[in-house]
Amino acid sequence: MKADTDPATARQAGPGAAPLGVFDSGLGGLTVVRALRAVLPHEDIVYLGDTARVPYGTRGAATVVKYAGACARQLVSHRVKTIVIACNTVSAVAPEQLRIDLDLPVLGVIEPGARAAVAATKTGRVGILATPGTIFSQAYTRAVTTLSTRTEVFGQAAPLLVPLAEEGWIEGEVPRLAVRRYLEPLARAGVDAIVLGCTHYPLFFSLIEEEAHAMMGPDVRVIDSATTVAAETRSFLASRGLLAPPRERAGTMRLFATDVPRSFSEMARRFLGDEQIPEAEQIDL
Structure with missing residues (x-):
C-alpha cells in the first residue's frame, strides 16, 4: 500500500x-x-x-x-x-x-479557518481555541482582520487537549472538564463562532460543540479546521x-x-x- x-x-x-x-x-x-x-x-x-x-x-x-x-x-x-x-x-x-x-x-490551516469564521459569525465576535504558540503568534487575529476589520478575535489557549488526544482520551469526564474550562472565557466574550485552531481538536468536536451549545446557546458555530x-x-x-x-x-x-x-x-x-x-x-x- x-x-x-x-x-x-x-x-x-x-x-x-x-x-x-x-x-x-x-x-x-x-x-x-x-x-x-x-x-x-x-x-x-x-x-x-x-x-x-x-x-x-x-x-x-x-x-x-x-x-x-x-x-x-x-x-x-x-x-x-x-x-x-x-x-x-x-x-x-x-x-x-x-x-x-x-x-x-x-x-x-490558518487562512481556511479564518475565512470560515468570518463567514459564520453574525455578531462579529470570533473565538479561537488553539495551542499557546498559535495564540501567542496572533496568526488568526491577523488572518481574520485582513478579511474583516469589523470582526473581533478572542483567543483561548487549550494546551491540555493535545496530550489528551495523543493519549486517546477523547471522551469522558476529564476532557469534558477541560473543554468546559477553556470555553468559559469565550462564553463571557459573547462569541458566536469558534475555530478549532489545532488539528488535534477536531477529535473533540462533538464534545466541544455540546458544551458550547450548553454555555452559549444553539446558534454558536464550531468550525472544524480539518474540513x-x-x-x-x-x-x-x-x-x-x-x-x-x-x-x-x-x-x-x-x-x-x-x-x-x-x-x-x-x-x-x-x-x-x-x-x-x-x-x-x-x-x-
Missing part, C-alpha cells in the same frame, strides 16, 4: 500523479488526512507525524520553524507535489519560509491542474513517525476509521 513516489513514473503520468505530503507534530494531523481522503479519494498521501518532539505548541517560533523544515524536507524526498501543514502552530510561523526554502506549494483545509486543498489542486488522474483505485497512504511507530499505527487506525492502513515506518529527522 505504499505510494508510488518514483520521479520517472510521476513525470510520465503527469504532475497530478505525485502524492500529497502532510505533516504534523503527532497524531492530530490525521484529522486533516481523514478530511482529505473524504474529498480527494484518489490522492496518494504521505504523512509524517513528528511524535518524538510533540507537542509543538509550547515551543518557541525559531524551534518550530527548524522542526517544520526537517519534516518538510523529508516529505520532499518522496517527490510530493504539494505540502499540507496539518498543524496550526507551524502554519502560524513557518509557511513562507518553507515556500522559499522548498520552491513547492505549501498550504496551511476547511481539505476543501481548500481540493480547490487549490484543481486550480493548478494537480488533481490525481481518474483511476479506479482509491489513493494509497504511507505513514511515517519519528517515535513509537507501532503505537502510532494503532491510534491512526482509530482516528481514520480504517483498519487497512499500513504500518507506520519510523524515521529519524
Whole structure:
C-alpha cells in the first residue's frame, strides 16, 4: 500500500500523479488526512507525524520553524507535489519560509479557518481555541482582520487537549472538564463562532460543540479546521491542474513517525476509521 513516489513514473503520468505530503507534530494531523481522503479519494498521501518532539505548541517560533523544515524536507524526498501543514502552530510561523526554502506549494490551516469564521459569525465576535504558540503568534487575529476589520478575535489557549488526544482520551469526564474550562472565557466574550485552531481538536468536536451549545446557546458555530483545509486543498489542486488522474483505485497512504511507530499505527487506525492502513515506518529527522 505504499505510494508510488518514483520521479520517472510521476513525470510520465503527469504532475497530478505525485502524492500529497502532510505533516504534523503527532497524531492530530490525521484529522486533516481523514478530511482529505473524504474529498480527494484518489490522492496518494504521505504523512509524517513528528511524535518524538510533540507537542509543538509550547515551543518557541525559531524551534518550530527548524522542526517544520526537517519534516518538510523529508516529505520532499518522496517527490510530493504539494505540502499540507496539518498543524496550526507551524502554519502560524513557518509557511513562507518553507515556500522559499522548498520552491513547492505549501498550504496551511490558518487562512481556511479564518475565512470560515468570518463567514459564520453574525455578531462579529470570533473565538479561537488553539495551542499557546498559535495564540501567542496572533496568526488568526491577523488572518481574520485582513478579511474583516469589523470582526473581533478572542483567543483561548487549550494546551491540555493535545496530550489528551495523543493519549486517546477523547471522551469522558476529564476532557469534558477541560473543554468546559477553556470555553468559559469565550462564553463571557459573547462569541458566536469558534475555530478549532489545532488539528488535534477536531477529535473533540462533538464534545466541544455540546458544551458550547450548553454555555452559549444553539446558534454558536464550531468550525472544524480539518474540513476547511481539505476543501481548500481540493480547490487549490484543481486550480493548478494537480488533481490525481481518474483511476479506479482509491489513493494509497504511507505513514511515517519519528517515535513509537507501532503505537502510532494503532491510534491512526482509530482516528481514520480504517483498519487497512499500513504500518507506520519510523524515521529519524
